[in-house]
Amino acid sequence: EVNLLESGGGLVQPGGSLRLSCAASGFTFTDFYMTWIRQPPGKAPEWLGVIRNKGNAYTTEYNPSVEGRFTISRDNTQNILYLQLNTLRPEDTAIYYCVRYQFGRLDAWGQGTSVTVSS
Amino acid sequence: DIQMTQSPSSMSVSLGDRVTITCRASQDIGKFLSWFQQKPERSPKLMIFGATNLEAGVPSRFSGSGSGSDYSLTINSLESEDTGIYFCLQHKEYPFSFGSGTKVEIK
Numbered sequence: 001e002v003n004l005l006e007s008g009g010g011l012v013q014p015g016g017s018l019r020l021s022c023a024a025s026g027f028t029f030t031d032f033y034m035t036w037i038r039q040p041p042g043k044a045p046e047w048l049g050v051i052r053n054k055g056n057a058y059t060t061e062y063n064p065s066v067e068g069r070f071t072i073s074r075d076n077t078q079n080i081l082y083l084q085l086n087t088l089r090p091e092d093t094a095i096y097y098c099v100r101y102q103f104g105r106l107d108a109w110g111q112g113t114s115v116t117v118s119s
Numbered sequence: 120d121i122q123m124t125q126s127p128s129s130m131s132v133s134l135g136d137r138v139t140i141t142c143r144a145s146q147d148i149g150k151f152l153s154w155f156q157q158k159p160e161r162s163p164k165l166m167i168f169g170a171t172n173l174e175a176g177v178p179s180r181f182s183g184s185g186s187g188s189d190y191s192l193t194i195n196s197l198e199s200e201d202t203g204i205y206f207c208l209q210h211k212e213y214p215f216s217f218g219s220g221t222k223v224e225i226k
Contacts, residue, residue, distance in 0.1 A: 035215075044206055045155075045163060047215035063214035064120070097162055104151060104169055104210060109162035 002026040002108045004098050009113030016088050016117070022081040022098030022110055029079040030054040033101040036072060036083045038094035039112075046094075048072075050101060051081070088117045121145050121209050125218030131226045138194040140221045142207035147187050151211035154183055154192045157204045157220075166205075167192060199225060 008020040022034075033056075036048040049062040051072045060072050071084040081098050095112040122145040132138055142152065150170035155163035165174045167183035170190055180195045194201055202225055207218040 044217045044220050045208075046217065047208075050213070061213045065214075101210075104153070105165060105174070106153065106155075106208070106210075107165050107168075107174065109164075112162060 002100065004100065004108055004110035006096065006098055006110045006113035009096060009115045011116045011118065012088055013119050014089060014117055018085045018088065018115060020083040020085065020096055020098075020113055020115075022083075024079045024081060024098075024100075027100070027108075029074075030076050031102075034072075034074060034081045035099045035101045035106065036070075036081075036096060037099050037106075037109075038092075038096045038115075040091075040094040045097075048083070048096075053102075085115070088115075090117045092117050120214055121148060121212060121216050123207055123209055123216050123218040125207055125221060127221060128219065129222040129224070131224045132197055133226045134197055134199060136197050138197050138201075138223060140192045140205050140207075140223075142185075142190045142192075142218045144188040144190075144209055144211075148209045148211035150186060151209055152183070152185065152190045153208045153210065154181075155206045155208065156201075157206065159203075163206060194223075197223075197225075 003025045005023045035050045037045050039045045049072050051060045069087050073082045097112045098110045099106045100108040124143045152170045154167040157163045171183045182193045205221045
């Protein structure tokens with residue numbers, strides 16, 4: 001069974017940093033693109049970025065809205081996806097989801113981890 | 120960036136009704152369009168991918184259609200378990216972008 005479990009969220013002051021993790025299991029992690037998507041309270045989801053699979057050299061793409069502040073990486077020995085969040089702003093407050101992506105399907109979502117940016 | 124315009128924002132319908140939700144992209148997205156259902160306090164769930172393909176386990180009363188820049192999700196004969204918020208997503212090009220959502224409630 002495919003399972004994605006995010007962690008690392010919490011309350012952080014504006015300007016602060018967080019690193020989110022997503023532990024993946026139940027599939028061959030290196031075969032899949034992995035994405036991060038966030039959803040502010042009561043709003044639509046926002047795609048943040050993607051890290052490609054082994055066959056595509058684990059390259060990354062980002063939403064310009066967060067590029068330069070957020071960094072996606074992966075530990076393929078431990079099957080963990082990361083999202084480094086820097087210079088956080090109140091508008092970054094959201095539930096952050098890791099999502100598996102392959103062949104046009106965002107087919108497996110974690111339960112999300114909550115990030116609140118507030119002083 | 121591609122903008123997705125979704126309508127309506129909400130709808131109140133009766134059990135057994137047919138529901139249609141639409142998404143219009145700001146450019147041709149070549150059927151790179153998915154639909155998601157989200158229940159309160161839950162992660163979104165993939166319902167339709169490639170504009171018309173039903174995800175495994177999704178009831179056949181759900182269907183997707185469209186091409187170019189215009190797409191629709193149809194629920195034939197709405198059941199109570201179909202309430203929630205529906206989002207479209209284009210994945211034609213980065214950055215992927217979601218519609219603003221349609222809340223479906225029972226009248």
